[in-house]
């Protein structure tokens with residue numbers, strides 16, 4: 437049960453530059469510390485092949501479930517502040533990054549404006565989001581379809597593996 441007025445959101449984190457495993461751990465802790473955000477669950481960490489963009493290193497990805505009192509734009513601003521604290525630079529579309537934090541869902545909200553599209557418009561095709569999410573919450577659905585089904589269909593599923601450490 438959510439607190440009154442609170443919403444459950446799914447956030448996806450990725451990193452393929454620097455000390456990615458450590459970056460992800462610290463970013464999860466920073467998200468959990470945000471005012472108006474309560475961490476509910478964290479998925480396994482997966483190592484994934486880069487999807488799109490230039491040739492670049494493999495990613496580590498995970499998803500978290502949070503309960504939040506923030507509105508979606510406040511949540512985005514806080515996620516971007518966490519990215520920036522990890523020296524995120526925006527140079528190349530889908531290029532390598534120290535940290536990416538995307539909002540995948542925000543309750544049942546459907547939103548599309550200049551800065552925010554929810555559900556995330558590419559999440560339903562991305563095993564690097566869907567598979568850790570399905571492992572974290574086997575009953576999860578996205579746009580009415582089980583996340584586990586979407587993950588099984590995603591083109592980037594081959595090559596995804598649970599990250600146990602280097």
Ligand SMILES: Nc1ncnc2c1ncn2[C@@H]1O[C@H](COP(=O)(O)OP(=O)(O)OP(=O)(O)O)[C@@H](O)[C@H]1O
Nearest residue numbers: 526529530536537538539540551552553554556558
């Ligand atoms: N659901 C969302 N989560 C995060 N950012 C979003 C979302 N919808 C729209 N955006 C916008 O997308 C912009 C670019 O985000 P970002 O640089 O993280 O994209 P990307 O991670 O390279 O690509 P992708 O959007 O395919 O994951 C952000 O500045 C933000 O305003």
Ligand SMILES: Nc1nc2c(c(=O)[nH]1)N=C(CO)CN2
Nearest residue numbers: 450484485486487495530564
């Ligand atoms: N494997 C993987 N590929 C990506 C990722 C990511 O987090 N993992 N993020 C992207 C832009 O959000 C583009 N491509």
